[in-house]
Amino acid sequence: MSQVNRLDGGQIDRAASFKFKFDGKDFFGHPGDTLASALLANGVRLMGRSFKYHRPRGPLTAGSEEPNALVTLRDGARAEPNTRATTAELFHGLTARSQNCWPSVKFDMMAVNDAASDFLAAGFYYKTFMWPAPFWEKVYEPIIRRAAGLGALSMKEDPDEYDKGFRHCDLLIIGAGPSGLMAALSAGRAGKEVILADEDFALGGRLLSERLEIGGASALDWTAQTVAELSSMPNVRLMPRTTIIGAFDHGIYGAVERVSDHLAVPAKGKPRQILWRIYADKTLLCAGATERPIAFENNDRPGIMLASAMRSYVNRWAATPAHRVAIFTSCDDGHRTAADLHAKGVKIAAVIDTRAQAPQSFDYEVLAGAEVSNTKGRLGLTFVEVKLADGSSRTVECSALGMSGGWNPNVHLTCHQRGRPAWDSVLSAFVPGGSLPQGMSVAGAAMGDFTTHGALLSGAKGAADALGIKTADVPMAEDAPPKQAAFWFVEGAKRAWLDQQNDVTVKDVVLAHQEGFRSVEHLKRYTTLGMATDQGKTSNMGGLAIMAELAGKAIPEVGTTIFRPPYTPVAIGALAGRMRGMEFHPTRLTPSHVWAKERGAVFVEVGNWLRAQWFPIAGETHWRQSVDREVAQTRASVGVCDCTTLGKIDVQGADAAHFLNKLYCNPFAKLAVGKVRYGLMLREDGIAMDDGTAARLAEDHFVVTTTTAKAGPVYQHMEFVRQCLMPDADVQLISTTEAWAQYAVAGPNSRALLQKIVDPEFDISNEAFEFMACANITVCGGLRARLFRISFSGEMAFEIAVPSRYGDALMRRLMAAGEEFDVVPYGTEALGVMRIEKGHAAGNELNGTTTANNLGMGRMVSKKKDSIGTVLSERAGLNEEDALKLVGVKPLNRAEKITAGGHLMAAASPVDAAHDQGYVTSAAYSPEVGSMIGLAFIKSGDARMGEKMRLVSPLTKSEVEVEVTSAHFVDPEGGRQRA
């Protein structure tokens, strides 16, 4: 098909042609076209179907406020549902499909809903589908759900990348129409840092769509010169294709830049879109205005659109929706459209003006005091019926109808912080209200300055006022005072659309009112008015006006609606940026990672860390084989485990001991230099927060360890205590977690192994370096290191730390030196098995609800001193007689499984919540015990040793008989670790 509706002129590049496809058919357009303008140029008016009644629809607008012309753009994984044809930039090879129709946009089976529309009035579903009860979910809802939605997801991963970025400026100007350009010019020339953002790909706003003059020359020339001057200023950044999506607190704006949406595929390494966070000292909103439609019978047919949109299509894109066009207007602006179209050679069938005093024209017929009473043409307008001033009717043949009900300032961003717009009775429109977001002011049509000169002037003044600079001189331009009278709907219409996408008609609003849904919020929710993808940009005001009429009140008394971010819908991918896939969270690698990978370790995510979980060797086919071997070999000889992930906090200062005494519930003041002590930290509410060790390296120097998971929160807590509770204490803190590679060397041969690498001047014999000792030492011929004699495994064990960059080499050295002892590297699984065998609490036990008492450490809580949490740990509810106590459990039948998360029931009790005795926190197979074992919190557990209980897990369908035991399955006396 050729471009039958293409006119002369326009801002398109006719030298080049883009081939594109819509609903399987090939078309041609030009650079500078949108999909909508190119389709109109090709004589296509029908582009989509409405949500509820599946009415045939064409574009209503030429911009981002479009409710109707929604298509699925692109194919395959890049398919992008609900894309507005009116803003989609044409590119070579573009493909688009209409949506919400089957089998085709011209013949849509679901259009049967339209015939049944009487039964589908607002809120009908709340009143029916209730009987019989199961039918809602089994019958009715599936039918309704099948009809839901507009476009479809591809069901494939989005292949494009998105970036996030941050920009700062003195003045953010939102919208590059006359006021925005003038403001940018003023601020730019004054040397201020300026960002000028516009959602369009071309800067100029309405100037691109009008036949106007500025300063005696064409407005297009002025626009081009202005943009050129702005581009040359290093302090001005022009951001076309960028939508300011929201005004957030304190001058922070979200902006989405569509970097590659006008390309078939983004260039390699380049993002599809960028979400910018703009930090603006001041903001000038120059967002323009949106023309209002008029509600009349069948006002939704393809070919019926806003008059200003027609002007845009004709002037900017040289595309007319039809060659015979009528205009329905309540203000002078409709006549401007008629004049522009006429000038371009489009036949104006008539201008139907609601006003008796309508201006007349020599070029076309004007029907004053007339209204459109109906329209015809199922898939595209064929004629309109007009009720004339004298009450008679006539028809006007036309294939397109422009509606002009006046203009509404685009106040959306002024409301993002819940500010309310104010009513301007001269304009019969809402204008920005008093409480704007911090730093924001408004200029141009967004403020109600509807003339070109007014816009230029208010842009210049807006910039000057915001920045305290001189107001720039403004060129002359059109300055006709705006005349707009309110005209919202034609009386007596049966089906007159307000919200075209959601199919909300005047009648629905009347029904809502009749049923008591009279607040604006009730109206919106009951009828879905304004809830569609256009967020009611063209429909909310009409709904309000009708509510006002029904209530016999003025519009501002009925209320306003709040506009919420985003200004236009935003791709979820853009809001996520690069934080997806393997980049969702940063990955933390341990110092032995490279070595462990070489060694074939299986890794596991522990918070953001990746840790070696186990190290399979040849012949092992199941993880348990590896883990059992690692445990057995460690307990029999020696094993090495990377425990760098534990938090390490350097605590220094004269009051360091005093400080730790406050933090830990057990005493620390008298810990000797060269010694380590286990410590339990409580939250102020008396619940255990974290445990770890504190090593006293010097009188005024401790190294505190935390669990891997709590390193951050514990550090924050320590800073709170230091700065807010003990502000005069001489204590300094810094995290050193990643500075040191720290390895546990555990097992009866651990000392012998370490003696091979610890420099000989350091005696690490049991006498010189007993259990819970610590020291600064050197290894491998002089490398500074720290050595701690602590044990998580229950074996004789050490933890040795060296600067992280040497961690890899130290691990290799330990493995080499340990060959003679059959040294084994072990991972987090074996670590877990050995700690469960020893009954050490870990994250599963320190779950944020357990007390020292529950953990069997009640006696550790010092009564002699005040520490965080001690007072509240004494509350009755935390010290009841049958409080949970940490114990061990093992199956009576060794072959049976202990399920972590299983609950414990007394031998003969019913299995229900009322008889719940506790739960298993951790479970593992213990090579030493020869069966699975578990740690459990059981009511009065410490008094129930030997009791036979049932471990039930209905979720995993298991029930096992267990015996309550001590939590210390291995070496309960602790002889091994002291050896």
Place this chain on the structure above:
Amino acid sequence: MHDLIAITALGGLEPRVDTVAGTILSENPGLALASVHARMGHEDACRAHLADLLDGQVPEVGRTVLRDPEAAFWTGPDQWMVGAPFDTHEDLAAELKARFGDTASVSEQTDAWACFDLRGPGMAAVIELLCPINIRQMQTGDAQRTSIHHLGCFVLRRDPSDWVRILGPRASATSLHHAVLSAMRSAL
């Protein structure tokens, strides 16, 4: 002298260098770091020692003192990070402790951080895609802590001003490197 071989934060034996459109990202393992935190009541003495070390200058809030061999930047109230060439000052913390004595708490920080130098005409555009720092206003000698892809980092603007140094958590060096390199490919 010990015989253990160091690896870089990215896990290699040699530092990594990447170039995109003339802007260069290089891993820098040659930096020894130690934090110096004044003891309560010894703030003035601590500053005096610091000034003594840094040719009479003490980095004020948000600033660095850039000089050789030792340099420093402000990290918090009465707290600084001191840096020096690793080859000559590997045990920087011990050197500083000897100098500062009881006037400051000193902690070795060398391997807490991975260090990347980003340098070239596209530096500012890359930084804009990484963190909220106002790079157009940032002066040579400014130091800011910021967040890059959820990683707490220091960004120092060096001399010449097309050069920033990024210190990020060492264990996440791979993620940080990936983030910066992706931003370079995107912006440049």
Place this chain on the structure above:
Amino acid sequence: MIINHPLLGPRDSSEFVYMGDASLIERPDPEAETAASDFVEYAYLRDNPASWLRELWFHEGGDRSWLVVTRNTVTHEISQVEMARDVARSKGRSK
């Protein structure tokens, strides 16, 4: 939001960790006879005003200072930012 750090100037609030009412600085005397109920009130009861609130923010992604921020919970406007340590001292806290 932007928090105007007393030392560092304006910083994005996403660099901070929030803890809540700054009355948490005023930890009761554990030796007092009423300590048990004082601590319950301290730990659990809040004014929670719909107006100005003094609250604790930790500059986790910055200089690790705790700040006391006076912020309006209805408008999010911030009127004052202080170093929590100074506030603690002014409340008589010491070691």
Place this chain on the structure above:
Amino acid sequence: MRYSGFKVIKEALSGHKGWKPAWREPDPKPHYDVVIIGGGGHGLATAHYLAKVYGQKNIAVIEKGWIGGGNVGRNTTIIRSNYLLDGNEPFYEFSLKLWEGLEQDLNYNAMVSQRGIMNLIHSDAQRDAFVRRGNAMMLNGADAEYLDEAQIRREYPFLKFDDQRFPIKGGLAQRRGGTVRHDAVAWGYARSADSHGVDIIQNCEVTGFRIEGGVCKGVETSRGFIGAGKVGCAVAGNSSRVMAMAGMRLPIESHVLQAFVSEGLKPVLPGVITFGAGHFYVSQSDKGGLVFGGDLDGYNSYAQRGNLPVVEDVCEGGMAIMPMIGRARLLRMWGGIMDMSMDGSPYIDRTHIEGLYFNGGWCYGGFKATPASGYTFAHLLAKDAPHETATAYRLDRFKTGHMIDEKGMGNQPNLH
């Protein structure tokens, strides 16, 4: 007027002239037996059950603005009873059972849709915790189901399984969980309460309590004094503001929770899915929008709006687990005020002032609790004793040390 399919057809054929207002707009009477402050879901449900189940006659619900304008009108519509602790689980299971019969009870289709909820599991420790929870649910008579990775792949093939930073290891499902058309809940309860004689008084703001000799005699309002035998306060989000007028400080902070909806899409999600390694949960509405949310913004707020960092955090979670939504667009974001309690669990209790009762602290669990909250609050108001499923929700539990802390985060509300 009863609603039915026949009625809809009849009205359609006669121009919808016969529909009556869903509720009256009465002026306040000088005295009621029970005055409920708050015309949200909980307050309206309380009135419904007081009238219908507990046979009370003289009841008013007073609402500052329009009914259903608070959190019942701004949530993510999820219902479930997948709680861990004995203080909570029986209550939420009771609520789920009430949801299951709600439409017939109210003669209003609130579109209760039991499409199931599935919590994804990403680590061994998380699995242990979820197994414990699933067992607790079943021991309390609720349904729960453990799914292994293979089952998740079969049922949710569109999730991201490969190159996943936190691989999916399984899931805990509750098939009876699901979603409800949230606004319809308020309207349905209001219409039913109204039909049982309850006066629903909109645009009537409480400005004070009249308390004499330790006894609450009624409320001062913008429409004059309204006397009451008993006053029940159900204004979650604003509990502290209202109860401060009675001189009470509460164990509550108000926080903003944002929620989001995408443009309408053809149905893809079978039920509710929650990501276990980030802040993201999602379902799809009957209109096709993806309804999703994540974590609190984290700071005290009454502003009903949030900020970008949390928007981004939530979308990051969404893209991590479900990268097919990258090209779907976020249509709207909004914020609700959450009554964040000190242990993450609510309060339904008498106060120290005779005749004054309190219901609040719902954190972000309020919507799913609506029926049981109304029922048990009605029980408390009618019988002066807690309902058997709500015995743990005492205001003094922090004094006694009987916290109900599902997440184990302690006395910091923004972490629950």
